[in-house]
Amino acid sequence: MAFSEDTKERLVRVVDVTKTVLHYGWVPFVLYIGFTRSTPQPSFIKLISPLA
Amino acid sequence: MYDFVSHVLRRYFEATGWNEQNSYLNLTSSSSAILDFPIPQGISLSISSAPSIPFFTTYKLRALPSLTGSLGYIYASTDPEQPPLDIGNSSKDVRIKQLIERFRLFENPRHPTAKDEVWLNGRRVDTRDYLIYGSMHLPTSRMDALFTTRLSSTWQLIMTAVSTPPRYPISILPSSISASSLAGGSGATTSSSSSVEKSSDLTTNNASASSSSPSSGGAGPPGSTNLQIILQNDTGRWFTEYCYSADDALWGFRVLHNFGTPSSATPTAGGGLTWTTKSEARIDEINPSGEESVAGGGLRGRFSAGAELFFSAVEKSAGLSTGIRFTTLPDPPAAPAPSSGSGTTVNASSNVVSSSNTTTHVSTTTTSPSQPPMTITATLNPMMGHLSTAYAAKMSRDLVASSRFDFNVYSYESQLSMGVEYWLRSGGVRGVGETNLASLLTTPPPSTDSKTYSLREVDRPRAPQEEVGVEGKTESEPPPVPPTPPAETLRGVIKAKVSTNADVSLLWEGRMNNCLVSFGVKADFNPTSSSATRTSRPSSSAYSIQPLKSVGLEVLYFSTANEKVSRA
Numbered sequence: 001m002a003f004s005e006d007t008k009e010r011l012v013r014v015v016d017v018t019k020t021v022l023h024y025g026w027v028p029f030v031l032y033i034g035f036t037r038s039t040p041q042p043s044f045i046k047l048i049s050p051l052a
Numbered sequence: 053m054y055d056f057v058s059h060v061l062r063r064y065f066e067a068t069g070w071n072e073q074n075s076y077l078n079l080t081s082s083s084s085a086i087l088d089f090p091i092p093q094g095i096s097l098s099i100s101s102a103p104s105i106p107f108f109t110t111y112k113l114r115a116l117p118s119l120t121g122s123l124g125y126i127y128a129s130t131d132p133e134q135p136p137l138d139i140g141n142s143s144k145d146v147r148i149k150q151l152i153e154r155f156r157l158f159e160n161p162r163h164p165t166a167k168d169e170v171w172l173n174g175r176r177v178d179t180r181d182y183l184i185y186g187s188m189h190l191p192t193s194r195m196d197a198l199f200t201t202r203l204s205s206t207w208q209l210i211m212t213a214v215s216t217p218p219r220y221p222i223s224i225l226p227s228s229i230s231a232s233s234l235a236g237g238s239g240a241t242t243s244s245s246s247s248v249e250k251s252s253d254l255t256t257n258n259a260s261a262s263s264s265s266p267s268s269g270g271a272g273p274p275g276s277t278n279l280q281i282i283l284q285n286d287t288g289r290w291f292t293e294y295c296y297s298a299d300d301a302l303w304g305f306r307v308l309h310n311f312g313t314p315s316s317a318t319p320t321a322g323g324g325l326t327w328t329t330k331s332e333a334r335i336d337e338i339n340p341s342g343e344e345s346v347a348g349g350g351l352r353g354r355f356s357a358g359a360e361l362f363f364s365a366v367e368k369s370a371g372l373s374t375g376i377r378f379t380t381l382p383d384p385p386a387a388p389a390p391s392s393g394s395g396t397t398v399n400a401s402s403n404v405v406s407s408s409n410t411t412t413h414v415s416t417t418t419t420s421p422s423q424p425p426m427t428i429t430a431t432l433n434p435m436m437g438h439l440s441t442a443y444a445a446k447m448s449r450d451l452v453a454s455s456r457f458d459f460n461v462y463s464y465e466s467q468l469s470m471g472v473e474y475w476l477r478s479g480g481v482r483g484v485g486e487t488n489l490a491s492l493l494t495t496p497p498p499s500t501d502s503k504t505y506s507l508r509e510v511d512r513p514r515a516p517q518e519e520v521g522v523e524g525k526t527e528s529e530p531p532p533v534p535p536t537p538p539a540e541t542l543r544g545v546i547k548a549k550v551s552t553n554a555d556v557s558l559l560w561e562g563r564m565n566n567c568l569v570s571f572g573v574k575a576d577f578n579p580t581s582s583s584a585t586r587t588s589r590p591s592s593s594a595y596s597i598q599p600l601k602s603v604g605l606e607v608l609y610f611s612t613a614n615e616k617v618s619r620a
Contacts, residue, residue: 016218019277023215026197027125030186034107034127042103042613047125050099050111 092604124187
């Protein structure tokens, strides 16, 4: 079964959007994981500034 | 000097009881730490902190050659029953040896410890240990990612990725997709190892051919993602790794075997070892009498052999590397043997290791003299015809020397490299620390029963303890508390390397105020080699003798929330 051109293009677009989301979303994801699972939860300024 | 992410990753492995030194990638790490130490590039400043202990933030700024920066976050989840992740509090207080790539004797291989299962209402509620890391580079928007988790007591998964930002985030043409995929395949040779260089020094300080890629700003064409998956299995005796790099469809397999007595040998290890549980038993304590191989000259040591095989489906190429290593066994620490089998050291794996180490060697080392710590390795790449033999030995307490001979059986090219590693100590407490440490390193643990009063002992600054010991003989008091190890007096290390190609490298790493500083210089005094090998240099300047090749300065500072609280 061969994909049609439309399906190929849609597939390529989905893969590309997924990669883009992963690329820009990974660091906020790590930040979210670390912020929610650490006890006590640090203040927001400590996440932004290393000298806080 | 390891960067902060590598430091946290190593402490994570330590906290979870994973022996990453058992990998084939670390076969030659003893000699390569002295001969292949990296020189910092440009000026680099790294500031890291821990808002709460398992959660870390790290910032890095680089200048000269170009101004770049990165922002990263690390979170590690470890067993709450175990001691928390200890990264050394701050760069002011951390043990400096934890951050410096150095000569070290390989630990006795041990079976990884299994976590205690926690069940609640018929369901297992304990979670896996994992570490997650993400970093964004600016202004290139390159993203580094790392995820590692323990699948079971003997299996570990490591996933690393280096992603470059897509040029056209949303709207993209199919034609450009095919072009970029082709470009990604052509760049596979350089990017195959660059994915892991950032993740840690796990896969960079090794003898394999995939370790020579320098840290570069770009990891490939725009939109490319280099994903590498490593599956590791460690049973103490065998360490196998299965790798897959998605960028160039690179499949890899590594294996390392530690020779010794089989683990299925006599299971009785004496009454002194009954306090260790089954999962914590090391393979060499099963049969303490004939535990390891004995090389010529009476050296007690251990042989290890390994191999690495790679195959790239895209490039239709393969690579093979084999190696063998002989390393002497580390001396037992001069601590008293654990008495009466109390289970207090079951939780801390490091304590278990040191304590069991004492029990296994106490019967042999009290009678036999100590041996110089050394490591001999030989690696062979049959396809490229590259043979490399290396020797590293600790000559004194602070001095380690290493030499390596590289030879190509096809082209008959050869190279001899020599290097030293010298530890600097603070002068104030040098006398005390030197005596105590030297006694730890070179002499067997002193026995209080057979005390011989010699002139040499009178010179030791331990007169109060001798008085206590003499008085205690009549009153049958418990033996005095053994002298605590001296405070960390190391100030840094100097490394120097020279080879027959007339390239010289110098590196100083140490603590300066609250920061850890690394300063290095690399020079090449051979004009012919510089013109032949420096292909990136313009041809006009190729023949001009410029010995200084690179100078770099790296500053690392980190602190934790605990340290801030204690100060306040």
